[in-house]
Amino acid sequence: xxxxxxxxxxxxxxxxxxxxxxxxxxxxxxxxxxxxxxxxxxxxxxxxxxxxxxxxxxxxxxxxxxxxxxxxxxxxxxxxxxxxxxxxxxxxxxxxxxxxxxxxxxxxxxxxxxxxxxxxxxxxxxxxx
Numbered sequence: 509x510x511x512x513x514x515x516x517x518x519x520x521x522x523x524x525x526x527x528x529x530x531x532x533x534x535x536x537x538x539x540x541x542x543x544x545x546x547x548x549x550x551x552x553x554x555x556x557x558x559x560x561x562x563x564x565x566x567x568x569x570x571x572x573x574x575x576x577x578x579x580x581x582x583x584x585x586x587x588x589x590x591x592x593x594x595x596x597x598x599x600x601x602x603x604x605x606x607x608x609x610x611x612x613x614x615x616x617x618x619x620x621x622x623x624x625x626x627x628x629x630x631x632x633x634x635x636x637x
Contacts (some may be wrong), residue, residue: 553594557582576612604628
């Protein structure tokens, strides 16, 4: 009889240890859903490249007669990345194909921002009005 009591206590003890971890995936899903739902934002700025996104702009590199051509040339010839510059911040863009057609232009980027890396996970890019 004493053995049965120990066995039941042992089983109950294991159940309490196992049960909380069974709920962990649900908590993680809720947190991920909440984070993605709240972080979609719209950013407005100019598509440029990370080599020319400084206070001197394209004047230092001047890889073409226009800012758009300089941006495209820096990406193609020097391995630069397309970025969004809003006058205060420079954000890297997860999408490196779509920005090419907007190089040098003022745009509206919809996406989620990773504040630590300052990268926008791009959902869409359109010309700003």
